[in-house]
Amino acid sequence: MIAFKSLTDLRSACLDLPAGDAAAAAAVAAREAELTKPPRSLGRLEDAVAWLAHWQGRTPRLDRVEVLVFAGNHGVTAQGVSAYPRAVTAQMVANFAAGGAAINQLARIAGAALHVIPLSLDQPTADITQTAAMDEAGFLAAVMAGYQAVSPQSHLVCLGEMGIGNTTAAAAIAAGLFGGGGVRWAGRGTGVDDAGLSRKQVAIDRALARHQNALGDPLQLAAALGGRELAAILGAVLAARRQNIPVLLDGFVATAAAAPLVRLRADALAHVWAAHVSAEAGHAMLLAELGLVPMLDLNMRLGEASGAALAVLILRAALACHTGMATFASAGVSGKS
Numbered sequence: 001m002i003a004f005k006s007l008t009d010l011r012s013a014c015l016d017l018p019a020g021d022a023a024a025a026a027a028v029a030a031r032e033a034e035l036t037k038p039p040r041s042l043g044r045l046e047d048a049v050a051w052l053a054h055w056q057g058r059t060p061r062l063d064r065v066e067v068l069v070f071a072g073n074h075g076v077t078a079q080g081v082s083a084y085p086r087a088v089t090a091q092m093v094a095n096f097a098a099g100g101a102a103i104n105q106l107a108r109i110a111g112a113a114l115h116v117i118p119l120s121l122d123q124p125t126a127d128i129t130q131t132a133a134m135d136e137a138g139f140l141a142a143v144m145a146g147y148q149a150v151s152p153q154s155h156l157v158c159l160g161e162m163g164i165g166n167t168t169a170a171a172a173i174a175a176g177l178f179g180g181g182g183v184r185w186a187g188r189g190t191g192v193d194d195a196g197l198s199r200k201q202v203a204i205d206r207a208l209a210r211h212q213n214a215l216g217d218p219l220q221l222a223a224a225l226g227g228r229e230l231a232a233i234l235g236a237v238l239a240a241r242r243q244n245i246p247v248l249l250d251g252f253v254a255t256a257a258a259a260p261l262v263r264l265r266a267d268a269l270a271h272v273w274a275a276h277v278s279a280e281a282g283h284a285m286l287l288a289e290l291g292l293v294p295m296l297d298l299n300m301r302l303g304e305a306s307g308a309a310l311a312v313l314i315l316r317a318a319l320a321c322h323t324g325m326a327t328f329a330s331a332g333v334s335g336k337s
Contacts, residue, residue, distance in 0.1 A: 002147070004140045007219050014219075014264045017241050020271065025054035034327040039336070044295070045318035048273070052315065055246040055271045056155060060319055065112040065312055067158040067305050068149050068236055069096065069103060072119045072142075072229035074165030075127035079203040081168045083191045089164050090121045092304075096162075102302055103160070106309035111316070112158065117149055119228035128172060128207040132214070132224040139223035139231050146235030150243065157240050158275070158312065160250035160305020161229045161257070164190070167280060170256035172204045172225040174282055176215045177259055178289050181205050187252070187281030218260035226257065233257035241271050248308040248315075251278035251301065255286050262290055276300060276307035 004010040028050045033039065040046065052060035071093050077086045095101045096116045107114040119142055125133040134142065150157055167189035175185045182201030192200060207225055214220040222231060230253065237258045240247045249255050249272055261268035269290060276296035277284050287294060295311045328335040 004144060007136060007140070010140065010143060011219060011264065013242065014238060014261055014268065017265060017268065018244055020054040020244060021057035022054065024057050025050040028053040028059070028322065032322065034329070035322075035325045036328055036331050036333050037325070042318070042321060045314070045321060048315055048318040049322040051273065052156070052246055052319070055244050057244060059323070061155050062312070062316055062319055064154050065110065065156045065158065066151060066154045067103065067107045067112045067114045067160065067309055069114070069116045069160045069162055069305050070119060070146060070229035070232040071116065071121060071162040072166065072227045073121050073124035074163060074169055074227050075124045075133070076129060076168050076203055076207070077124070077165040078127050079129055079199055080196060081192065081200040081203050082164050082189060083196060084164050086124065086164045089162055090118070092162050093118050093121070101304060102306050103304040103309060106306055110309045110312035112309055112312055115149065117145065117232065119145060119232060125227050128169065128225050129203050129210060132211065133169065133226055134223045134228070134231065136223060138228075142228040142231035143235035146232030147239040149232070150236050150239040150245065152243050154245050156246050156248065156312070156315070157236065158248045158250070158305050158308035159233050159236055159254050160308055161233060161253050161303055163227060163229045166227055166229060166253050168200055168203055169225060169227045169230060170253040171200070171282055172207045173222060173230070173256045173259060174286050175204055175208055176211070176221045176225055177218065177263055178286075181208065184285070185282040189280065218263035222260045230257035234260060237261060237269070237272065241268065245271070247272045248275045248311050249273070250275055250305045250308040251303055252280040252283035252286065253303060254305075255283060255290070255292070259286065259290060275311035278307065
């Protein structure tokens with residue numbers, strides 16, 4: 001079993017990534033060309049099946065879809081950056097367990113297994129305006145929690161989070177990676193008012209100034225500015241890539257969590273699709289920076305992997321067309337002259 005004993009170990013794993021199976025994707029494209037429809041008439045549905053095939057290495061299956069929601073608490077909430085108290089994180093984890101959250105309903109209709117992984121909720125990360133969110137050992141432990149949560153038997157993994165204060169951490173990571181500071185990246189998160197938004201912008205800028213020396217290393221940056229649930233998502237994205245499992249990312253926080261990987265290797269997110277673009281201010285910009293095109297735009301900003309679970313239904317529709325449609329030859333339909 002893999003274990004990351006240092007940032008050097010983790011960095012090596014982030015650079016040693018499989019390329020997937022181009023032949024499997026080509027086979028999907030060849031079948032698509034024979035199905036009873038004009039060429040490319042199903043648009044990105046066709047691309048979706050080829051993407052799944054590329055990473056699964058076969059005609060795709062979606063029998064085992066897993067939704068992983070990582071939960072963590074953040075010391076930066078002391079700066080008044082959230083509309084809700086930190087206790088809500090644990091309360092929502094209990095709500096997930098009771099089946100009362102949106103993700104419970106969406107995972108069920110998507111035919112996906114939901115796994116919620118709380119990460120030391122009684123011990124928030126440090127306030128990033130004062131010191132690093134996590135030391136190296138704590139960061140690596142959170143990354144490993146995410147890495148180990150990915151089952152090698154999964155056909156698709158959906159990644160999301162829960163954590164009061166984590167849009168501040170996500171915005172700080174985005175700013176550290178791509179520049180622009182708090183004004184560019186801070187959004188209203190759970191619904192802060194104008195004063196709260198201003199505090200959030202200030203907190204991000206203070207954190208960036210405090211951790212200037214970490215900004216040149218994507219992993220040190222993630223440890224200094226992030227949170228346990230963000231680190232776990234990074235670990236899960238890495239595990240899925242190394243096991244050739246396609247991934248659906250949820251919203252702004254999940255996307256920011258994965259973004260440091262691209263700074264280590266440009267194609268690190270080739271196995272990832274963005275499920276949706278959220279209403280959080282920085283998400284569209286971050287997707288553009290990463291070259292990810294969202295599947296859906298529904299003005300959602302819930303988190304919890306809600307957008308990712310919803311996008312599973314689109315993938316199931318794409319796969320149903322690919323496997324269930326007749327070819328021109330089998331249906332006796334004339335092809336394009």
